[in-house]
Amino acid sequence: MQLKGKTALVTGASSGIGAEFCKALIEKECRVYGIARRTERLEKLRSQLGDLFIPVTLDVNDHSAMERWINETFHGDNGNQGGQAESSYSGPSTGPDILINNAGLGMFGAVDELPPEHWDTMMQTNLTSVFRLTRLIVPMMKASDSTNHIVNISSVAGLLGNPNISGYNATKFGLRGFSEALMKELRNFRIKVTCIYPGSIATGFFDEHGGTHPNMMQGSDVANMVIQLLETPDNFLIDEITMRPLIPKPPQK
Numbered sequence: 001m002q003l004k005g006k007t008a009l010v011t012g013a014s015s016g017i018g019a020e021f022c023k024a025l026i027e028k029e030c031r032v033y034g035i036a037r038r039t040e041r042l043e044k045l046r047s048q049l050g051d052l053f054i055p056v057t058l059d060v061n062d063h064s065a066m067e068r069w070i071n072e073t074f075h076g077d078n079g080n081q082g083g084q085a086e087s088s089y090s091g092p093s094t095g096p097d098i099l100i101n102n103a104g105l106g107m108f109g110a111v112d113e114l115p116p117e118h119w120d121t122m123m124q125t126n127l128t129s130v131f132r133l134t135r136l137i138v139p140m141m142k143a144s145d146s147t148n149h150i151v152n153i154s155s156v157a158g159l160l161g162n163p164n165i166s167g168y169n170a171t172k173f174g175l176r177g178f179s180e181a182l183m184k185e186l187r188n189f190r191i192k193v194t195c196i197y198p199g200s201i202a203t204g205f206f207d208e209h210g211g212t213h214p215n216m217m218q219g220s221d222v223a224n225m226v227i228q229l230l231e232t233p234d235n236f237l238i239d240e241i242t243m244r245p246l247i248p249k250p251p252q253k
């Protein structure tokens, strides 16, 4: 895909790799809608990135607010706000060419100690919200004349189970299955679907999990890789990418 002039929608844009995706896309002259809850962080990003970055304060778990925003932004608010946006859409695509489902969080703990609310929050944010947003964007992509791309951010935790992260594992494994099915379902509509499985990246994700260290991957490197992915020729699909730090252990003091 030639990125200049394209429109992207990135969830989890206020920090970490989501903010890096926005920066990298804007360097390629895309228009980027960045979704997250923390308005002040989004506004700071806009002051750095300029008017091609459009901050959107939304909780991905607030499905009616998300649907309202999509109707207003991409459908000129046709009054359809009741869960049927995809079935009512029949006009030419004015929707995003790129959707990066990135918003997510990890809450860790032994299975008998993990509060059910933490399980629910992860399931809703990391998995259900991806389905709920994707189903609203896909009709516009299907109607588009050009190739579109959905990128889902899973994790190596979507490939390998490990002690004390069972809930996070379940969400990221779930995203893997959703992505593979979607890839097969949407390829004939010229919609690419890629699922990405990163190892540790130095972001705010680790604020409550022991902090970052210099041997973790850098968000900007992950974002540059996603740009390469998006720029592949139209009839060339990379459906999965795993990436890890070469030397994952913290440097010895």
Ligand SMILES: NC(=O)c1ccc[n+]([C@@H]2O[C@H](COP(=O)([O-])OP(=O)(O)OC[C@H]3O[C@@H](n4cnc5c(N)ncnc54)[C@H](OP(=O)(O)O)[C@@H]3O)[C@@H](O)[C@H]2O)c1
Binding pocket: 011, 012, 013, 014, 015, 016, 017, 018, 035, 036, 037, 038, 039, 041, 058, 059, 060, 061, 102, 103, 104, 105, 106, 125, 153, 154, 155, 156, 197, 198, 199, 200, 201, 202, 203, 204, 205, 206
């Ligand atoms: N860091 C890693 O090592 C690593 C490895 C593999 C995969 N991942 C995945 O990468 C993705 C991004 O994480 P990150 O490492 O960049 O961590 P991060 O800096 O904590 O970023 C998480 C982003 O998700 C957003 N978010 C969380 N809940 C949200 C909600 N309900 N509604 C809207 N936005 C929400 C946050 O924004 P607000 O708080 O402003 O809403 C924030 O922008 C996650 O899916 C994570 O599972 C991370």
